[in-house]
Amino acid sequence: MSASRKTFALFCAGFTIAAFCASGFLRAHTAPNTNSPEAHGVTFNRDIAPLVFRTCAPCHHPGEAGPFSLLTYGDVKSHARQIADVTQKRIMPPWLPEPSEWKLSDDLHLTAEEIALFHNWVEAGMPEGIPVDLPPAPHFNPGWHLGKPDLILHADSSFEVPASGSDVYWNFIFRLPLEKTRWVKAIEIRPGERRLVHHANLIVDRSQSSRRQEKIPGSGFAGMELQIESEAFDPDGHFLFWKPGTIPEPEPRGMALRLDPRNDLVLNAHLQPSGKVEKIQPAIGIYFTDEAATKFPLLLQLENDRELDIPAGDENFVVMDEFVLPEAVSLLAIYPHAHYLCRDMLAQARFPSGETKTLLHISRWDLNWQAVFRYAAPIDIPAGTTVSMRYRYDNSASNPANPNTPPQRVMAGNRASDEMAHLWLQVLPQSRTGESEDPRRVLQESIARHHVENNPDDFEAHYNLAAMLQARGDLAPSIAHYQRALALRPGDATVENALGGAYLAAGELPQAIAHLSAAAKARADYFDPHYNLGLALATSGQFPQAIVELRAAVKLRPQDADAEANLGGALAANGETQEAITHLRRALELNPQHALARENLEVLLKGTSKP
């Protein structure tokens, strides 16, 4: 019999990600020369157009999120005072990070000199200047940015955004029609009416776990944060996000994203009512590549939700987390996440040399303009470096983003009125020689252990560490952590199944059968416990009961070769040879390379060919 199937959960907070005007369009922008004699004669063509084309136009053009276009002298002139005002207040372009020594891709930060140009231009009466100074207007592709995608998927149903009310978080599930594993070099997200969508994040759901949240299949579901179950050894490695102005960038060579049959993509969208009822129906375009991934980035999460208990009125509530990297990595991107009360975010690295450097500092956090920030060049971080986060929250009435009036005590949670303290790092483990252990595993286990130490009463921390331990065969401690998780969330089908799987792997059949039965009972449509229970029962020689469970598994997932093969095996062991042959053949139809099915079928056919 094949090894038991383990379903692991890596609960990741839905990355609700975004910012604004992304995608440096005209990268080489002209640095304004404020010392020149012409400085007082600021003109649109020479001084303003390059700034506007680079930092405003990516969103402010027809079809994009900006409410009006900023592509011509006339466009800009009819918003001139407003532009001077919002740039001076650093409201626009929306760019949260403070300048630092690490250059970020698509940086929209304006210097003080650049901002002064807008003001001076308005003061000067908004002169247009001479035509020869005007740079070419940016060109934006109205269709798919990277050409026609290989696969286009539309959300099964549209979502109606109400005319008024607070922000809405809605999730659309895209069911991938893949028949085999494919490698993805880029995904373009087209969220629909862009004025409504503040940002959206696409998450790979490899176990279809989000489907359980849909009331009707295809309807989508509400929620700001997602919990996605995934295989422990298949950690998320990519940020897939959309913000207004995003032009999708193909993944770097060798870092293609794997998508398998039965995978779903879940689009978590932050929507803002516009004043009228509107429908949105997002689409995604997927670009495949034949090049399988050779480099495997990993998303590491620092967090300190446990200490989020912010008294009403407290304007200076700080939480921190720090983690010592057990492996050398390249830091590719960083994604800070909190809700409305957070004001200031600081991410730092303390290197083994003792030197501390700031990886990211946001002094005016605004949930609406959150984003994944990618470093223009990867940052080398040696093993032994301490990565830290320090977030400050303001739960006073003077924080305009405060969701409560008057302020109330706020704790961690998934609702918009709750808080979070997360920092995600996209790291690429640096390759080592002479070591067999996957550095991703070392990193993952290390951070899982870190979370358990930080949060001894956290279900997800125990669950994830248990899954990691189970994956590398440390069954006794794995079982212990699953049990802690189960005690924290009694009756949970996912943890019952995983604990049963660990007992099964450890050969402790009675406990395995008890927990797997509990899982199957807790959620009748859950494939894994039926399958695993079938194996446990078969292993203990209880073939009739095993056949019942494996039939249930096959019914739930008719395309699963393993389930068919094991059902065939159990039927054969129970003497039901003809039906066993049918199922073994079916397994081989689904997977002609299925060794177990082939061997068992050969044995049976030999047996039946004899008189």
Place this chain on the structure above:
Amino acid sequence: MPSRIARTSQISFGVALLLLGVWQISAALPRQLQSAIDLDGKAIDPLQAAQGKTTVLIFVRTDCPISNRYAPLLQHLSETYASGSKFWLVYPDKKTSAREIRAHLAQYNYKISALRDPERVLVKRASATITPEAAVFDSQGRLLYHGRIDNWYEDASRARPAATTHELQNAVEAAINGKPVPLANASAVGCYIADLE
């Protein structure tokens, strides 16, 4: 005669500076444009049409997202206070046609009457600088309040989950009940009218 009406009501404010401003503008313009006009092109002075009611002018733009997000609230307020007040939407952009305004009203489910104010006659009377901005006049045409609708928007990109102060509503209620308006002016957040041609 629209031009005459406009001037007399200005005088009744007793705001000399304001009158001067209108006078200068009107001197440079054809006389028939010295007033706001309705969507059929007819000159209208909403303050003269008040008929004893409180007049509320809301300055809006079709392409101002902040204005648009207020549409449900404005429609609601206009209905709530219909017995004692008359609401008008005022579009100060010269380039926005009556047809575009009709489409805008239909899109956002507005039932409030709309006016075009290409010469900024009402803008000046209301001392309005921003869209969206509200102005409340008593039945005598005296400006009682101008400024933001409420404090929903902290700045152009940052909105509170919900407003916590309600300046327009307070002003309308006070005006209808003949009570002193608590606040004469509160800065609005949105798009500058001065940016329009």
